[in-house]
Amino acid sequence: MAVTARPVDLGVDLGFLRLRNPVLTASGTFGYGLEFEPYLDLAKLGGLVVKGLYYGPRDGNPPPRLVETASGLINAIGLQGVGVEAFARKVLPRLRRIDTPVIVNVCGADDDEYAAVVEFLDAQDGIAAYELNISCPNVKQDGACPALAPRPTFDLVKRIKAATRRPVITKLSPNVTSVVEIAQAAEEAGTDAVALVNTFLALAIDLETRRPKLGNVYGGLSGPAIKPIALRMVHQVASRLKVPVIGMGGIMTGPDALEFLMAGAAAVEVGTANFVDPDAAVRIVAGIERWCAAHGVPAVRDVIGTLETR
Amino acid sequence: MTIERHARLSDVQIWGEHLHFAVEAPEIGRTARPGQFVMIKVAEGGFPLLRRPLGVHNANESGLELFFKVAGQGTEILSRKKRGDTIDLIGPLGKGFTIPPSGAGRTAYLVGGGRGIAPLYFLARELAKAGMRPLVLYGGRCLTDIPLRERFEAAGIPFLCSTDDGSFGFAGLVTELASLELEKDKPAMIYGCGPDPMMKALAGIAAKHGVPAEFSLESVMGCGIGACWGCVHRIRSESGDGWVKICEEGPVFPGERILWP
Numbered sequence: 001m002a003v004t005a006r007p008v009d010l011g012v013d014l015g016f017l018r019l020r021n022p023v024l025t026a027s028g029t030f031g032y033g034l035e036f037e038p039y040l041d042l043a044k045l046g047g048l049v050v051k052g053l054y055y056g057p058r059d060g061n062p063p064p065r066l067v068e069t070a071s072g073l074i075n076a077i078g079l080q081g082v083g084v085e086a087f088a089r090k091v092l093p094r095l096r097r098i099d100t101p102v103i104v105n106v107c108g109a110d111d112d113e114y115a116a117v118v119e120f121l122d123a124q125d126g127i128a129a130y131e132l133n134i135s136c137p138n139v140k141q142d143g144a145c146p147a148l149a150p151r152p153t154f155d156l157v158k159r160i161k162a163a164t165r166r167p168v169i170t171k172l173s174p175n176v177t178s179v180v181e182i183a184q185a186a187e188e189a190g191t192d193a194v195a196l197v198n199t200f201l202a203l204a205i206d207l208e209t210r211r212p213k214l215g216n217v218y219g220g221l222s223g224p225a226i227k228p229i230a231l232r233m234v235h236q237v238a239s240r241l242k243v244p245v246i247g248m249g250g251i252m253t254g255p256d257a258l259e260f261l262m263a264g265a266a267a268v269e270v271g272t273a274n275f276v277d278p279d280a281a282v283r284i285v286a287g288i289e290r291w292c293a294a295h296g297v298p299a300v301r302d303v304i305g306t307l308e309t310r
Numbered sequence: 311m312t313i314e315r316h317a318r319l320s321d322v323q324i325w326g327e328h329l330h331f332a333v334e335a336p337e338i339g340r341t342a343r344p345g346q347f348v349m350i351k352v353a354e355g356g357f358p359l360l361r362r363p364l365g366v367h368n369a370n371e372s373g374l375e376l377f378f379k380v381a382g383q384g385t386e387i388l389s390r391k392k393r394g395d396t397i398d399l400i401g402p403l404g405k406g407f408t409i410p411p412s413g414a415g416r417t418a419y420l421v422g423g424g425r426g427i428a429p430l431y432f433l434a435r436e437l438a439k440a441g442m443r444p445l446v447l448y449g450g451r452c453l454t455d456i457p458l459r460e461r462f463e464a465a466g467i468p469f470l471c472s473t474d475d476g477s478f479g480f481a482g483l484v485t486e487l488a489s490l491e492l493e494k495d496k497p498a499m500i501y502g503c504g505p506d507p508m509m510k511a512l513a514g515i516a517a518k519h520g521v522p523a524e525f526s527l528e529s530v531m532g533c534g535i536g537a538c539w540g541c542v543h544r545i546r547s548e549s550g551d552g553w554v555k556i557c558e559e560g561p562v563f564p565g566e567r568i569l570w571p
Binding site (some may be wrong): 014028029031035036038039051059060062063064065067068070071072073075077081098223224252272274275276277278279 | 311313351356357358359360361400529530531532533535536537538539540541542543551552560
C-alpha cells in the first residue's frame with residue numbers, strides 16, 4: 001500500500017523564540033552569516049549565531065590557529081572580530097533583510113564588557129537573542145573562562161539578564177567536573193536557555209620540533225570526535241534543567257542532530273560541519289526531515305527528550 | 311563560488327611524487343583566475359575532516375587543472391584517485407594575481423619554489439595572453455623536484471631552473487637566480503609562490519630593485535571561505551597591522567603589505 005508522504009512539521013519552540021526548524025549555526029563557525037550566502041539560503045536555517053563579539057575589534061591569536069586531529073579540529077582563533085560598532089554598521093543591516101533569527105554571541109574580557117556589548121546591541125534592531133559566550137577556551141591562560149565555576153557563571157548571567165531586554169542563552173563549557181552544576185547556576189540566575197558544548201581544551205604536538213602545533217599552545221577540540229561526550233553532557237543537563245537546552249558537538253548529519261534532540265535538546269547548533277560543507281546546515285535540516293518522514297514522525301518536536309534509559 | 315559535488319577527473323597523471331588532475335568543472339573553470347584556489351574534500355565520513363586548499367594550475371571553459379605534491383594524509387588520499395573518479399570541490403576562491411593593465415610588451419618574473427609553482431603556470435599563460443613576456447624562475451631541491459619543466463616548454467613559456475644540489479640548471483637558490491636576472495633586466499612585475507623564506511627573500515630583492523611584487527601565501531585552512539579565521543597572516547593596511555584571512559583577502563597580497571615572521 002502506498003503511503004502518502006505528509007510534510008513533517010520541523011518547527012520547535014524555545015519559549016522565547018519559535019524556530020522554523022531546530023538547526024542553528026554555531027558561533028565561530030559561520031562567520032557573520034553573509035559569508036555563506038553563495039552556498040545556501042540563509043532563510044532555510046532555524047537561525048544563525050554570529051561569531052563572538054567583544055565591544056571593540058579584537059586581533060586574535062598568532063598562527064598556527066588550526067590543527068586537524070583524528071575526526072576533529074583544534075582551533076585557537078582567539079575570538080578575532082570586528083567589534084559591535086562595525087557589526088551594527090556593516091553586517092546587521094544586511095542580516096536584517098534575511099528572514100531568519102539572528103543570535104549574537106556576546107564576549108567580554110570582564111563582566112563590564114559583556115554588559116557594554118548587550119547595552120550597545122539592545123539599541124539595534126534585528127537581533128532575536130544573545131548567546132552569552134562564557135566558555136571560549138582560547139582567550140585566557142589555560143582555558144580560563146567564567147563557565148568553569150558556578151559563582152562567576154551565576155553573577156555574569158544575573159548581570160546580563162538585568163542589563164538587556166532580550167532573551168539570553170548561556171553557552172557552557174565542557175571543561176568542568178560537573179556541567180550540570182554550572183547549568184543550574186545559569187538557570188538560577190535567570191538564563192532563558194543554555195547551549196552546550198563549547199570546545200574541549202586540547203593539545204596537539206609536533207614530535208619533530210617538540211613544539212605545540214598551535215600558536216596558542218592549547219586550543220578547543222570540535223568535530224565528530226567530541227560528539228559522544230557532548231551528547232552525554234546534553235542529556236545530563238536536559239534531564240535536570242527546566243529551561244530549554246540547545247545541543248551541539250560534532251553534528252555532521254541529520255541523524256547526528258536527531259540524537260541530540262532525542263537526548264533532550266530543543267534545538268541544535270551545527271559547527272565544524274560548516275567548514276567542511278558550507279551548506280551543511282541545510283543538508284542536516286533535510287536529513288532530519290527525511291528521517292522523520294521515514295519513521296512516521298509527524299513533527300520533529302515529538303522526538304525531543306524521548307530517549308528511554310530504562 | 312560554486313560547490314561541484316561530483317566533478318569527474320578526465321585525466322590523472324603521476325609524475326613521481328607529483329600529481330596532475332584534469333577536472334571537469336566548467337562552472338569553476340570559466341571564472342577561475344590565476345592565484346585563486348579550490349577546496350577539495352578528501353574523504354567522506356569525517357576523517358580526514360577538512361577540505362584541502364589547492365591552487366588552480368590552469369583553467370578554461372571545460373574545467374580546471376590541479377597540480378600538487380603528495381605532502382600529507384589529504385594529498386595521499388587524493389593521489390589514489392583514478393581517471394573517471396569524481397571529486398567534490400568548492401571554488402574558485404580568494405583573490406588572485408594582478409595583471410598590470412599597461413604591462414603589454416613588458417617582462418614579468420614568476421618565481422616558484424617546489425609545489426608553489428602550480429599557480430604560476432596558469433599565471434604565465436594569462437600574462438602571455440595579455441601581451442606580457444613572462445619568464446618563469448623555477449626552483450627545487452633537485453631535478454625530481456621540478457617536474458613541470460616539460461609543461462612550460464610545451465606551452466612555449468620561457469623558464470629557467472635552479473636546484474639546491476646543482477643537479478639541473480642554476481646551482482643554488484631560486485632567489486639567487488632571480489637576483490642575477492634582475493641585474494640584466496628590470497621586469498614590470500615579480501610574482502612569487504613558494505615557501506615563506508623564499509618569498510621573504512624575494513620580497514627584499516624586489517623592493518631593492520624597486521619592482522612591484524605579489525606573493526601567494528599558503529596556510530592550513532579550515533573552510534577557505536572566510537568563516538573560520540584560521541588561515542591568517544600579518545598584513546599591513548591603512549588601519550594598521552593585523553591578522554588578515556589568507557583565504558578571503560588573499561591568498562595573493564602585494565609584497566609591501568606582507569609582514570614576514
